[in-house]
Amino acid sequence: MNAGVKFLLILIVSLEISFTLNFWVNVAIIIVSGFYLIYSRLSWQRYALLLLLPILPALGAWTSFTMHSTTENGEQLAAIMITRIIAYIWLGAAFSFTTNMSSFLDTLEQKCYIPTTFIYGLRGALSFMPHIRQEIKTMQQAARMRGIILRSYSPQLLFKAILISLQWAERLSTAMISHGFTENEERTHFLTVHINKRDWLFAFCLLFTLQMIYIFS
Amino acid sequence: MHTKWSLRDVIFLALIGVFFGFIFWAWAFAYNAIAALLTPMGLSPYANDLTLGPWVMAGPMAGYLLRKAGASIIGETLAGTAEMIFGSQWGIMNVVYGLMQGLGAELGFALFGYKKWQPISLTASVILTTVVTFIWDLFQSGYANYSFGLLVGLFVTRLISIALFGGVLVYYVQKLVDKSGILNQTKVTVS
Structure with a gap:
């Protein structure tokens, strides 16, 4: 189906x-x-x-x-x-x-006409999913080296997550655009x-x- | 305030959703532990309301960071979608929950015409998120059939939880973001 x-x-x-x-x-x-x-x-x-x-x-x-x-x-x-x-x-x-x-x-892209920026933005962000657990561990360990314990409700941890998100978003969008992705442009599809x-x-x-x-x- | 969505904004929002979703994924254990403790007294719905706060954070956070109409609702819905793709137990309802939670936060900021990004609009978003999600749970989780006393207790618990996480904690993170000045930097635009 x-x-x-x-x-x-x-x-x-x-x-x-x-x-x-x-x-x-x-x-x-x-x-x-x-x-x-x-x-x-x-x-x-x-x-x-x-x-x-x-x-x-x-x-x-x-x-x-x-x-x-x-x-x-x-x-x-x-x-x-x-x-x-x-x-x-x-x-x-x-x-x-x-x-x-x-x-x-x-299907969302081709049949529901959701803007391609959202579809490909989501695809891009989802490809980072496997790295997220590691990234959070890295942040916690880096803080622990300085004797700070970051818990899941620490504003610092959330702030760092925001910084990383911004950095990744910046890099990924630049990479995608430099590889020819044009925002909300009509696309052709390999798989229709x-x-x-x-x-x-x-x-x-x-x-x-x-x-x-x-x-x- | 501009309303056009760039690729970078979308990726940023989705990543925040995924990060927040993952950080508070640990809360599922807390939720289950609290629910298990309260079940013998028939008070397990309190576990719902007590732990709701963390899950509604992505909305107000996204609204504040992007300062656009629709950022809260899209951010929270993306977070819900990402959570579903992660393999959350609630499946498709995650998307609907995200939509409802984002709607509450969005209404709070819309009330001030997306011009005020201060504690006052955050407070409005906390209250409206509580009200919208509570109305939703009246149907979805069958709250409409609980006794009035239990409902009052649940509502107050939910308000406190959302105020702590979706209000106070978001406010402190915002202060850190403000202090760092990352939002005022001239953005690198590639087009």
Whole structure:
């Protein structure tokens, strides 16, 4: 399925369950996203993570809604909230664990017409992600050599992060421009994104089924 | 104030989002620990509100550094997107959370026509971020069904957390930035 269509579908479904209280809809979403995740063949660590992650929030939702809710039927509400939490996590995983970010950004650029400056700026910044953990460690160790301990809430650490961001942004944008990137200029594409009619149809059918469950449950 | 977005601005914003996201990624552990402690009393939503502050920092910080309409909302949304790509447990909702948190900060600065970048506009952004995210959680996290007393407690907790991180801490970082003068430097423009 095209990344953009998947994103849109998951976003609509997530927003819809945020504003409605329906246990069976949540269960249906959990089942469909569960099947999709199994079909996507993730590593067993990721499956374990997906099973473990909801436990604590679910317990929290159970105790808080059964003890502090204003409705008489706290258990029912708690069940809806617990299934909602699992639905969010699995829906999120159905996107972020299975989607190639680069092709998602391709779709945003070519089909949603987001300005190329944003798309390529984001691509550039994302390529720094692997260095960020190291950079923060470097800052902390450099400070420790002078006997200063920088914690994650120290203004100095955040200030240094801003300085580094500015420096990297300056260098990267200069490098990109000197390699021929022109801001918001029409671009040609090596890989053109095509969204199959089948993808739209599939997404529409899923959404339609979901509305039917709302009506008949 | 100029509103055109250059490539450098976008990269800068996204990097700030990623850095802030990563620095406070450690807070997920604090969040889980607090949530685990409060769960037996049914008070786990307090963990939400207590730890919210760090996550809303990117918005006011970006607004202050770039001084543009839209910087807070775009900065915070980019931070949310980056967090999603990092592999956060909340997936797509990160983008929506980012949008909501950025919206609050943005409204605070918009109230002053993007002309005041002082404690007063920061205060407005803190209050509006609290209100906007709280309204969002009334639906999204089912807060609307909690008793009134718990809601008041949660709101006050959230306000304090956002005031400390999105207000006081941002203010001190801003002072450091001001003192260094990096924002007043003539920018290297390549075009």
